[in-house]
Amino acid sequence: MLAWNLGATTEIWTGYAADAQIRFAGSSGGVLTALSLFCLEQLGMEFVLHTGKDAEKPWLNTTVQSTSREQLLSHAGSRYAPSSPCDGLALVESSPGPCVFIGKPCDVAAVDRLRKQRPKLDRNLGLVLTFFLRRHSKHTRDT
Numbered sequence: 483m484l485a486w487n488l489g490a491t492t493e494i495w496t497g498y499a500a501d502a503q504i505r506f507a508g509s510s511g512g513v514l515t516a517l518s519l520f521c522l523e524q525l526g527m528e529f530v531l532h533t534g535k536d537a538e539k540p541w542l543n544t545t546v547q548s549t550s551r552e553q554l555l556s557h558a559g560s561r562y563a564p565s566s567p568c569d570g571l572a573l574v575e576s577s578p579g580p581c582v583f584i585g586k587p588c589d590v591a592a593v594d595r596l597r598k599q600r601p602k603l604d605r606n607l608g609l610v611l612t613f614f615l616r617r618h619s620k621h622t623r624d625t
């Protein structure tokens with residue numbers, strides 16, 4: 483049962499990636515990675531702007547561009563450290579075609595506001611994805 487207020491919600495579905503490698507590489511079923519790969523391979527989108535491990539300091543995050551299954555798989559999973567995928571939005575804006583953006587809910591809220599002012603960014607955001615990120619209070623703990 484959902485124990486917190488979701489706000490306006492059209493539908494809630496549960497599921498996981500049908501591709502076993504993606505399913506088990508993903509944080510909770512690999513749906514974000516699977517949808518992103520579909521956009522690259524089936525819809526011909528340019529790249530996925532998302533978050534991965536910083537090569538120099540692996541305990542930190544960095545914003546990454548993925549254009550292949552291998553790259554998407556290497557960045558699958560949740561990274562519990564600060565991230566800033568919006569710092570790569572200029573790459574989306576200057577891209578020759580539509581892209582996928584994956585970010586925290588606050589990143590997606592920022593993208594939603596910015597795209598209203600930037601027509602090229604708006605046009606190039608082919609799919610914007612986020613995940614649940616529950617606010618902590620004395621009554622809730624992260625899962």
Ligand SMILES: Cc1cc2nc3c(=O)[nH]c(=O)nc-3n(C[C@H](O)[C@H](O)[C@H](O)COP(=O)(O)OP(=O)(O)OC[C@H]3O[C@@H](n4cnc5c(N)ncnc54)[C@H](O)[C@@H]3O)c2cc1C
Nearest residue numbers: 508509510511512513514515532533559560561565613616
């Ligand atoms: C910091 C954090 C807190 C979370 N808290 C909750 C929670 O309380 N309850 C809950 O139900 N779910 C929470 N989630 C979401 C959950 O862990 C999964 O990310 C989500 O269910 C998607 O799973 P997936 O298998 O579809 O994603 P995957 O296919 O594994 O893809 C994950 C995607 O998220 C991106 N990503 C990873 N870490 C970050 C980050 N820090 N910032 C931005 N993008 C990132 C990766 O680049 C990747 O593209 C949290 C995630 C994060 C990163």
